[in-house]
Amino acid sequence: MRINHWTNGFEVVHNGKQVLCHTYDNPMLFIGTGQEDIEMYRGNFKIEDYVTERMALRTFTLKEDEGSILIDFAGMIEMRLEISEEEMKLKFKCLDDALNRFWIRLSSDEEEHLYGLGEQMSHFSLRGKDYPIWTSEPGVGRNKNTYITWRSDVENKAGGDYYNSNYPEPTYVSSRHYFVHVHSTAYSKFNFKQKTFHEIEVWEVPEEISIVSADGYLPLLEKLTAEFGRQPELPDWVYNGLIIGAQGGTERSFSILEQALEKGIKVSGLWCQDWVGKKVTSFGKRLRWNWVWDEEMYPDLPKKMKEYKEKGIRFLGYINPYILEGTALYQEGFENGYFAKTFEDQEYLVDFGEFYCGVVDFTNPDAFNWFKDIIKKNLINFGLDGWMADFGEYLPTDLKLYNGKSAMIEHNHWPVLWAKCNYDAVVESGKLGEIVYFMRAGGNGTQKYCPLLWAGDQSVDFSIDDGLASVICGTLSSAMVGNGINHSDIGGYTSLFDNFRTKELFLRWAEMGAFTPVMRTHEGNRPETNFQFYNDEDTMVQLARLTTIYTSLKDYLKEAVKENHEKGTPVQRPLFLHYDEDNNLQKLQTQYLLGRDLLVAPVYLEGAETRDVYLPEDEWIHLWSGKEYAQGVYTIEVPMGQPAVFYRKNSFYKGLFEKIGTL
């Protein structure tokens, strides 16, 4: 990158394109003050801002200083510009403490495409909209035009919109082969609606914004993950089959497992989220959040776990960073002052929907260690080989934290602290690579501390914004900021307002799951009224075949996971990572590459008999028919169990793929 400086302005140019520009008439920085109004209802936020002032910083002075360039904007912001061939750092110093709003414009043109901002569930290509960065519930429906969204808004303030995400982060990748990262956890907003610039708003003056470029997407992701940290590899046992989500106690859960095994379903784990006991609310069954084995509901669990582990089947549990009021664990945490408090130093309980919990204050090292030790003792030492590390998005903004920082700043940071707590517990127990935990919440830094994302709580339907299709979008988006290992609840999770999971949905989701790094089912929030595979013979037969396909891919998947660990190349990849010259790929968000050689186009529409697929220039073999295809758009028949999958003709794994094609 290169700076050009003239009397009344300057620009930074990279590969012949303007990245940054400042003149008196078109200033790059705006600063001001605002007063936010934040309401949280069960993890759904209503955020309003009253901007009192927004001032353009037009005048500037520029000087060389110790190898970098120091620019003073109107005596209000000092910006140190550290610039090299492939990188630019903008380091800001605010000269007026009253300022709490910051806007920066980066140059763009109409050809630029943008990806990332964490896990975006509705739009992979981000141009044309704006995106607030604020971790929250993702919304039920996520589209104001759908009935489910409307009902969820009216009844639970929970409908959400296209931008709601458990894991947003202030990092995006440009089709110009650079990534832009804002070093701040404050609320921010990325305005990608303009033609000639992007505008980033941050609710503080950020310490730094960095722009890092590379020669292509793959080396760029390598740099990005080198900076953010890379994900560990998955344990070997994960690839041995399906992780079955079951609930209801020892007898019920293990008998579902046995039933599956009988039908030839390959199983790697049994995941019982209610291993801690349960509580019934109007939403459905909820878990008892006291993070210890419920001996009553799960008698003989230690014996069972051991017994099945010997057969190669692991047992997984559940935890989240909140503790239910009235439990012994709550009492312990409360007495030790481990929970975040009100500003009057009083008890602060968060409403999670008909039950109330304390927030473990991770900014207090003693509280962090206490909770980490709970994970070590109650989960790892107890014998769990994995768990869902749920939530992390619910930090209210009106509580007082140990480290003295505002919850407005820590809110987006919370999921990362939560990931780190799990990571440290596993590492300190010497179990990294043996245990797998999976998270939905995230923020910048999650990459290093979380081995596996799950796509959150989809609705049990084919809706674009909140059903099966949204999983693909979320996977590709998060992959672009360094989260290369994703999976989802097969069949979706949220069933509300007469929206029930069908057999078709389950099977379409399962056949997609066979072409992802991890296969796992979930019974959903209302198990009784939704389709469950274990109640249907035919589905179990079909699922058995799909697990055979999945386990057949073990070596192939392991190689991809290793590549993700070593170079940050995600396991599920946007096509343009490998076909960068092809201009038809930029907005594709329902097909992906699995590793280098498989192209997967899941069936995401109800009742579909065919699926339109775009194949970039290569030699492609249709997995099920063996028919060869060249570049182009094709309408592929997709009978149940045969999503549109292709492999590269010259793949090292050709023999394996041929075999899978006959399954």
Next chain:
Amino acid sequence: MRINHWTNGFEVVHNGKQVLCHTYDNPMLFIGTGQEDIEMYRGNFKIEDYVTERMALRTFTLKEDEGSILIDFAGMIEMRLEISEEEMKLKFKCLDDALNRFWIRLSSDEEEHLYGLGEQMSHFSLRGKDYPIWTSEPGVGRNKNTYITWRSDVENKAGGDYYNSNYPEPTYVSSRHYFVHVHSTAYSKFNFKQKTFHEIEVWEVPEEISIVSADGYLPLLEKLTAEFGRQPELPDWVYNGLIIGAQGGTERSFSILEQALEKGIKVSGLWCQDWVGKKVTSFGKRLRWNWVWDEEMYPDLPKKMKEYKEKGIRFLGYINPYILEGTALYQEGFENGYFAKTFEDQEYLVDFGEFYCGVVDFTNPDAFNWFKDIIKKNLINFGLDGWMADFGEYLPTDLKLYNGKSAMIEHNHWPVLWAKCNYDAVVESGKLGEIVYFMRAGGNGTQKYCPLLWAGDQSVDFSIDDGLASVICGTLSSAMVGNGINHSDIGGYTSLFDNFRTKELFLRWAEMGAFTPVMRTHEGNRPETNFQFYNDEDTMVQLARLTTIYTSLKDYLKEAVKENHEKGTPVQRPLFLHYDEDNNLQKLQTQYLLGRDLLVAPVYLEGAETRDVYLPEDEWIHLWSGKEYAQGVYTIEVPMGQPAVFYRKNSFYKGLFEKIGTL
């Protein structure tokens, strides 16, 4: 009012309360630039603003200048302050042409209440929300929590919200007994959400903002209407009975009329909106907008009109300021260049829902006179004694106007030009006080040019934001800015998505109508599938009684209408106009005084058997039982036909009221 001036600031105080204040730290003015994004779909607007800059104007110089005070704000805005005991004018001069956004803060405290802003249908007391001023369709449902609103949004972008109004205007009345008026027709927004100030945003630097005070509400409304112009009195014939809305041609309409007369319903007029012919669309029956008698559909109309006029029953029609493409009138207007055009001087047609129309360019005096002459010739000379002067809100913002002004500026002005066109036609025909036309759209200036508002197109239901109740709120709001004569479609108008008018709704609406200045029915947008009084014997009997009540009030109503004409005291009044010391009245929006002596609390809830009423300190007699009540809250039984109505014991009209009570 009085100005206090000190080194780094000044304030204006009135009756011991701060009205205006400016200091370096708390500036009163902000200016800046913004880029609006406006989408119109059939009169529904999606308005977004991207504010590039919003600068506080902190520094100032102040000097006396020719009897007024001249204040220069930061060299960017010059404000001339003309101040007297009861009035203050702020006259602005913008010193930088690039500025197109303006914000001013007026001081407030938590006790202040605010009313007006034109016709507000959801909130009479305006504190706590913000209100854009932009005339538009009012919305179907008008509350994002209702199913009808959601469906309307999804299918027609038409659901609306609490602030949508056919007639918003930038004028409000404070409980401090002053009114604030912004002399601008630009888009503006009144932010009443703050505790210590109000903020008014205007999308231009307004010429003037005036604040006028008086000793109480009544003298204040007298001043307000003196400034804006007062409404003419209604023709005497209006009070003689119901105006029946009927459609379908001479035979059908007049036979409905005859049927009503037979049942003893007192009728003052027959209103046939389809006198110009009709056109069927998916919304329902729409009219042929070519503004001439349809001889085919209404054979013998001139003869019939004459015949019934002799019996004391007038005939009313319909017109609006758009002309349907393909008609002879369109051709004439187009050839003469009377329609607004695109910026490329091409034909511009507006989509009114499956048919397309030209916009008569009222800023062109020739076009204005042409259309005025159409009203004179085709309506007045033809023999109509009244009409609905519909619409006025649909001026798109991307067309070119004759006077060279931006449609962004003329949009809110359009309903006033439309009202003036009707007014001039009637006045020039010497028919003022004989003819009545009624409008839903309005803006500042409407007061003088429109003798009668109607509350627009309510949904045919009891919903608070868009049903019967909203009529009362709209009436009281518009009354506070000088529109003292209101009425509504008895039974409501809009029937969509299986929302149908019931007999109960019709009768509750009719019994309210008996206690308003004008009674008029409408068949609604889908006459066939909704309840119509003429299909139900019992309803006709009940309606006959209600028209007897209404006509009995003739002298009383005429006196109130005269008072409105002479002093701007509205016919339907918020209670605090006469009971200003009572602090319980500020938020009442479902009861009103009709004239000085009647207190009316209409039944606005479905299935209601009682109605809660608040009576201010006075001696009240319940109209139907004769029972006496003192100040207090009472639960009153409200059998059908007996809304909660009270009269003052010492009223001059006591005898009349006693008689009505026996009807």
